[in-house]
Amino acid sequence: MTKYVGAIDQGTTSTRFILFDRAGNVVTIHQKEHGQIYPKPGWVEHDALEIWERTQEVIEGALAKGGLSAVDIAAVGVTNQRETTVVWDKNSGLPVYNAIVWQDTRTDAIIAKYSRKGGQDRFRKKTGLPLATYFSGPKIRWILDNVKGAKEKAKRGELLFGNMDTWIIWKLTGEHVTDVTNASRTMLMNLKSLDWDHEILKAMGIPRGILPQIRSSSEIYGDVKSGILKGISVAGDLGDQQAALFGQTCFKAGEAKNTYGTGCFMLMNTGKKPVHSKAGLLTTLGYKIGDADAVYALEGSIAITGALIQWLRDNMGLIQASADVEALAKSVEDNGGIYFVPAFSGLYAPYWRSDARGVIVGMTRYVNKGHFARAALEATAFQTREVLDAMEQDSGVKLRSLKVDGGMVFNELLMQFQSDILNVPVVRPKVAETTALGAAYAAGLAVGFWKDIDELKQHWGRDKEWKPKMDSKRRAGLYSGWKKAVTRSFDWVE
Secondary structure, X not given: OOOEEEEEEEOOOEEEEEEEOOOOOEEEEEEEEOOOEOOOOOOOEEOHHHHHHHHHHHHHHHHHHHOOOHHHEEEEEEEEOOOOEEEEXXXXXXXXXXXXXXXXXXXXXXXXXXXXXXXXXXXXHHHOOOOOOOOHHHHHHHHHHHOOOHHHHHHOOOEEEEOHHHHHHHHHHOOOEEEHHHHOOOOOEEOOOOEEOHHHHHHHOOOHHHOOEEEOOEEEXXXXXXXXXXXXXXXXXXXXXXXXXXXXXXXXXXXXXXXXXXXXXXXXXXXXXXXXXXXXXXXXXXXXXXXXXXXXXXXXXXXXXXXXXXXXXXXXXXXXXXXXXXXXXXXXXXOOOOEEEOOEOEEOOOOOEOOOOOEEEOOOOOOOHHHHHHHHHHHHHHHHHHHHHHHHHHHOOOOOOEEEEOHHHHOHHHHHHHHHHHOOOEEEEOOOOHHHHHHHHHHHHHOOOOOOHHHHHOOOOEEEEEOOOOOHHHHHHHHHHHHHHHHOOOOOOO
């Protein structure tokens, strides 16, 4: 009897392999970072071959730590940083260019060109997405236009495209596939048909032949061809935020989660019909289990949250380790009157302003590095409030509590401030690795390791809850200051 299900969690800054038992508990985990490449201001790249190497290393490392082998594993799921775009030669298996990361803003001229006919919402009715540098489709166009010989090779059917899930699954199994959640982040998939949209492909000049086959989030895509997992089925695939929604067992319409990572991503399950946002949110796929109907979600994406703490560490040298930010922020009583709007890659939901850039406002001689740390943490909570307000406006559902996960949920100061600014309880689950857990759940369901989603619900447990303590006048004053600060970041890039 196989005892565990594995998950490859390929994130923006690192890759992990985690094994889970039947109760959804972590059995063994191994993690490795990969390089961040910044060739020009606003450009962010990854080496896809390095990520593949790290993937193999973390699988081997996790199994070695747990004293386990492939015979203990029922199946493997994949979850990934979404929108990060890889184009590779299908014969040599080599990328034609570095992976262009979701945060990258180089496609702004392409976005402006497509927006001239039909505006920013030109493809929104079909895709649920505004025209923005965030998504994969325009990144593919940039590679075809700027890499020598790529356009011709693509026309001849010699190139393949994928987000990171597709790249990893192809390297593992040789199958060129993606799932509905990742496909919904390309700006090329029709939300209703769950297939590539002919008109959009034509408008963007992207040959259909380079695109992967779109499958459900939970089914067997193929078996691992070689290496330590040889013969094991790859049977789950979800973009990281949808995986966290699934891992948090948000299976009912109206249930929501927020993941605190490099960026912040709040998703609300909206059921079997797409809800089109009037408040700047994305309409996206939540998940699709085998032959069952697809489940949709509303999403508020924030580009920079945890990445701001890394910036304080790496670029400014204010802290030695990311975890040190809490102690530094606690050294002061409040933000000292400053607000930090981290629009390093423009602003995502609910503004979608690629012309915005980061600002710090309210500076006086009184301000010290403690205030910087506190303002950086508060920026995450304020941005989350903006997304929640939009979500409640769109869905008509008043959120009773917010399920949270990701690396920043162990920052007690941030979680209390988050509850205070939202004025709802914030709940951390027992298993905080919900992104990887969601991918494991999808893979386990596909091979019968778990019976159904009702069984998965029984595994969710509460670890800690923060309740609002702030008085309403202070909450309103702080939020009003934030809204004012955000407007100062607009119109910076001509």
